[in-house]
């Protein structure tokens with residue numbers, strides 16, 4: 172199959188749909204890969220790196236769209252991209268269509284077949300193409316907290332791990348899923364005192380086994396959240412209720428009882444945030460203060476580390492992308508996990524929840 176990768180054009184997006192390493196895999200499987208010039212610049216991959224991996228470099232996105240049977244991207248197509256898609260062309264990327272009627276109409280009009288990373292499933296009821304970004308965000312959350320805790324950044328002036336003879340930071344992670352587990356791993360690694368709060372007892376049992384006593388676990392109630400938040404130097408918000416806005420677990424009235432110049436990192440901000448006082452921030456200006464507590468609420472945390480994020484994303488997308496390249500649309504019909512990723516096909520919405528939230532026929 173002819174597979175094309177245009178350069179990402181959404182503001183501040185530095186990731187790339189296929190890394191040179193992934194291109195080698197496609198080429199080794201007998202496919203032709205066309206890359207727009209400079210597509211890998213954000214991760215330090217040159218056109219020569221892609222040529223060496225077996226790709227053909229094209230000078231414009233228009234050429235990539237015109238010559239490819241499948242387009243592999245990272246972000247949802249922008250207006251100038253969706254009008255270049257056509258019938259029988261496969262689009263494989265993050266779409267997040269539910270809140271985006273304009274994009275949905277653009278894709279429907281194009282007649283293309285769009286498979287959304289975020290709804291592809293795996294055999295364990297997981298979302299394998301979302302998980303790598305949660306892993307990245309969870310690990311980054313502790314780095315962000317460490318920076319915000321510095322006195323120069325307005326924080327308590329505390330080193331996460333302390334030093335011998337001086338107590339470390341107390342870090343509370345609310346939500347022990349993918350983000351929370353990876354945040355806890357980093358925090359434990361740095362020597363922090365870590366508590367994970369979750370509303371799933373099964374998950375708490377798994378975490379207890381995983382960390383072998385190096386984290387405390389608590390069942391999520393109003394009482395336990397209050398107790399832990401009031402005693403914490405850092406709170407990481409990492410809850411997810413699938414398909415719903417994040418519950419507000421830390422209210423503004425609680426901030427005055429928290430440690431002064433403590434830090435809240437709201438990773439769940441992309442679902443509205445789980446602290447009442449959260450609002451989205453950017454990497455350029457990531458923190459703000461409310462009632463003496465520093466808030467970090469960057470909505471696209473993985474964007475800070477496009478090299479790691481692109482590689483992690485490519486590792487996850489590669490088997491699905493290769494299946495699509497090998498078999499075309501038949502791969503979607505044969506594989507229920509890819510089928511779960513199908514959002515648009517030949518002018519029809521094929522994902523019920525997306526159609527319902529857009530008020531369009533399914």
Ligand code: NAD
Pocket residue numbers: 302304305306308345346347348349350351368369370371374391409410411412417418420437438439440441442469470471472473
């Ligand atoms: P996940 O489903 O793996 O984990 C969520 C956990 O929250 C589950 O264990 C669940 O039991 C727990 N939970 C739900 N309600 C709770 C409550 N009331 N109290 C305590 N725990 C509760 O999800 P994830 O992949 O870890 O993602 C977490 C959040 O991070 C999501 O909102 C996701 O969109 C977001 N995220 C943000 C970024 C970013 O850049 N800001 C990047 C990746 C993910």
